Amino acid sequence: xxxxxxxxxxxxxxxxxxxxxxxxxxxxxxxxxxxxxxxxxxxxxxxxxxxxxxxxxxxxxxxxxxxxxxxxxxxxxxxxxxxxxxxxxxxxxxxxxxxxxxxxxxxxxxxxxxxxxxxxxxxxxxxxxxxxxxxxxxxxxxxxxxxxxxxxxxxxxxxxxxxxxxxxxxxxxxxxxxxxxxxxxxxxxxxxxxxxxxxxxxxxxxxxxxxxxxxxxxxxxxxxxxxxxxxxxxxxxxxxxxxxxxxx
Amino acid sequence: xxxxxxxxxxxxxxxxxxxxxxxxxxxxxxxxxxxxxxxxxxxxxxxxxxxxxxxxxxxxxxxxxxxxxxxxxxxxxxxxxxxxxxxxxxxxxxxxxxxxxxxxxxxxxxxxxxxxxxxxxxxxxxxxxxxxxxxxxxxxxxxxxxxxxxxxxxxxxxxxxxxxxxxxxxxxxxxxxxxxxxxxxxxxxxxxxxxxxxxxxxxxxxxxxxxxxxxxxxxxxxxxxxxxxxxxxxxxxxxxxxxxxxxx
Numbered sequence: 468x469x470x471x472x473x474x475x476x477x478x479x480x481x482x483x484x485x486x487x488x489x490x491x492x493x494x495x496x497x498x499x500x501x502x503x504x505x506x507x508x509x510x511x512x513x514x515x516x517x518x519x520x521x522x523x524x525x526x527x528x529x530x531x532x533x534x535x536x537x538x539x540x541x542x543x544x545x546x547x548x549x550x551x552x553x554x555x556x557x558x559x560x561x562x563x564x565x566x567x568x569x570x571x572x573x574x575x576x577x578x579x580x581x582x583x584x585x586x587x588x589x590x591x592x593x594x595x596x597x598x599x600x601x602x603x604x605x606x607x608x609x610x611x612x613x614x615x616x617x618x619x620x621x622x623x624x625x626x627x628x629x630x631x632x633x634x635x636x637x638x639x640x641x642x643x644x645x646x647x648x649x650x651x652x653x654x655x656x657x658x659x660x661x662x663x664x665x666x667x668x669x670x671x672x673x674x675x676x677x678x679x680x681x682x683x684x685x686x687x688x689x690x691x692x693x694x695x696x697x698x699x700x701x702x703x704x705x706x707x708x709x710x711x712x713x714x715x
Numbered sequence: 716x717x718x719x720x721x722x723x724x725x726x727x728x729x730x731x732x733x734x735x736x737x738x739x740x741x742x743x744x745x746x747x748x749x750x751x752x753x754x755x756x757x758x759x760x761x762x763x764x765x766x767x768x769x770x771x772x773x774x775x776x777x778x779x780x781x782x783x784x785x786x787x788x789x790x791x792x793x794x795x796x797x798x799x800x801x802x803x804x805x806x807x808x809x810x811x812x813x814x815x816x817x818x819x820x821x822x823x824x825x826x827x828x829x830x831x832x833x834x835x836x837x838x839x840x841x842x843x844x845x846x847x848x849x850x851x852x853x854x855x856x857x858x859x860x861x862x863x864x865x866x867x868x869x870x871x872x873x874x875x876x877x878x879x880x881x882x883x884x885x886x887x888x889x890x891x892x893x894x895x896x897x898x899x900x901x902x903x904x905x906x907x908x909x910x911x912x913x914x915x916x917x918x919x920x921x922x923x924x925x926x927x928x929x930x931x932x933x934x935x936x937x938x939x940x941x942x943x944x945x946x947x948x949x950x951x952x953x954x955x956x957x958x959x960x961x962x963x
Contacts, residue, residue: 555901571910574898575823575917578909581894582830646829650822653803661826662819669823 471542472497472504475517475535479601483713484508486601486682491711492550492675493536496668498710500557500564506715509535511609521546550675551580554668567668579661579669586646587676589639596623597683637688641695647673648696659702666706674707719790720745720752723765723783727849731961732756734849734930739959740798740923741784744916746958748805748812754963757783759857769794798923799828802916815916827909827917834894835924837887844871845931885936889943895921896944907950914954921948922955 474497476490485491485506497504509517518525518533523546525531538547538556547556554567568576595614602610611623618626628636654663661669677700681689693701722745724738733739733754745752757765766773766781771794773779786795786804795804802815816824843862850858859871866874876884902911909917925948929937941949 569819571817571902572820572823573901574906574909575820575827577898577901578830578917579823579826581898582826582833585830585833650825650829653821653825654819658822661822669826 470503470505471540472502473539473541474504474506475514475537475539476506476508477514477535478508478510478603478606480603481601481682485713486598486679487535488675488679489534489550490536491678492668492671493538493553494713495671495674495707495710496550496554496557496567497538498712498714499567499666499671500561502557502561502564504538504714506713510603510605512605518546518548523548550672551577551668554671567671569662569667572662572667576668580672582650583647583669583672583676586643588643589636590643590676590680591617592636593627593640593688594679594683596626597685598679599623601683637691640692644692644695644700648699651699659706670703670707671710674703677704678711718751718753719788720750721787721789722752722754723762723785723787724754724756725762725783726756726758726851726854728851729849729930733961734846734927735783736923736927737782737798738784739926740916740919741786741801742961743919743922743955743958744798744802744805744815745786746960746962747815747914747919748809750805750809750812752786752962754961758851758853760853766794766796771796798920799825799916802919815919817910817915820910820915824916828920830898831895831917831920831924834891836891837884838891838924838928839865840884841875841888841936842927842931844874845933846927847871849931885939888940892940892943892948896947899947907954918951918955919958922951925952926959 474490474493476485476494477487478484479486485494494506514535515533517523518537521537521539522544523533523537523539526534526549534548536548536550536553538553539545540547540560545556547553555573557564558567595617599607599610599614615621615623627633651658651661660666661673677692680692681704722738722741724733724742725735726732727734733742742754762783763781765771766785769785769787770792771781771785771787774782774797782796784796784798784801786801787793788795788804788808793804795801803821805812806815843865847855847858847862863869863871875881899906899909902909908914909921925940928940929952
């Protein structure tokens with residue numbers, strides 16, 4: 468396997484740059500399969516021109532809206548948008564490497580990602596405002612404008628609640644992760660992963676968002692999360708740590 | 716296998732009585748596995764006393780709220796509440812019969828049911844009001860009170876929109892099923908079921924809700940649904956028809 472793959476990621480000021488939960492899923496997927504690749508970091512305004520240049524599809528047709536991650540495979544001149552599509556591409560292209568989405572579970576994986584994202588509303592109330600300061604100046608205006616629109620044009624700095632409202636909202640973050648914990652625990656009391664004993668793409672989805680929390684939330688918030696649900700999230704992040712390497 | 720299983724279902728005035736999407740899932744599951752059982756129909760106000768008598772747990776702890784389906788197994792004096800729990804009980808009790816929830820997919824199935832129910836808001840706007848007239852008088856007050864509370868205490872008769880609002884809402888019903896179609900089509904262009912070529916419990920979830928629509932919606936609405944998404948729902952209902960038998 469020669470390194471013909473480029474992962475396009477979103478730039479930032481943090482060590483290693485990578486912060487986005489969505490591009491993190493693609494990186495976990497690449498490293499889980501052990502596929503050589505390199506990473507190119509872009510500012511937000513560079514995403515659409517790059518996608519159009521390499522033929523990467525928008526991830527939303529009604530606008531159209533171009534997002535990262537995008538994986539570009541120079542050996543076949545193929546561009547793949549969206550982390551779950553990247554996972555499927557890797558499974559199809561490298562069928563002899565460990566499967567991300569086991570045979571027969573593609574539809575269940577897509578439903579999982581939709582169900583999972585529905586648990587993240589409160590989570591984003593904390594994580595989105597905390598992301599603005601780690602972006603490069605070149606991306607901050609775009610990020611502020613698009614993310615403030617998600618909160619009725621409230622200033623991002625005013626979005627995280629305080630006092631009693633903070634206690635309520637933080638409990639909603641816990642409830643959201645509790646729903647995911649509830650699903651996983653249905654495999655059995657000592658089930659570690661979404662499909663039981665082996666990691667699959669659904670675990671990577673969960674870890675991608677947790678990695679974002681670890682990076683941007685206040686230290687005591689992250690330490691709180693690590694104590695939740697019998698340490699499930701602490702264990703997951705420890706088990707996936709070896710797949711976090713940012714290859715440049 | 717002797718018939719030690721009783722499925723508790725909700726009574727109505729329709730032939731065969733069975734109408735509820737949730738109890739339909741349990742019936743599909745029993746018949747898919749080919750497990751002998753009988754059905755007992757209850758009015759809404761009989762549900763809680765029966766559950767307490769046979770030791771069936773509430774499906775929501777905060778109230779507590781008792782619902783059907785409940786499966787009672789007299790051979791082990793076991794009562795199981797909630798259709799997905801019934802499916803798991805049947806898989807565990809009859810491991811040599813076809814699996815409803817294939818090994819390793821329990822968590823994905825729970826996430827699927829949560830993702831699926833989130834697609835049903837518009838669907839319920841039509842189906843809930845249409846259900847009131849088919850219930851026995853003994854259940855109508857309870858149904859009206861609890862369902863009108865879901866719509867801000869609007870009279871059920873006033874819930875379905877008319878004119879342009881109806882067109883918009885009915886399109887939302889189609890979009891909801893379109894989301895499910897989108898998941899299933901990720902298995903491949905000619906994928907029939909959620910897990911590909913073989914029926915699993917997730918298909919039964921979808922069929923349970925569609926069966927309700929077939930029973931209560933106006934004929935032309937149902938015929939419209941049958942034309943959607945390349946006939947996927949028409950084909951699913953045809954394939955699952957043999958598992959609809961109501962055993963008394």
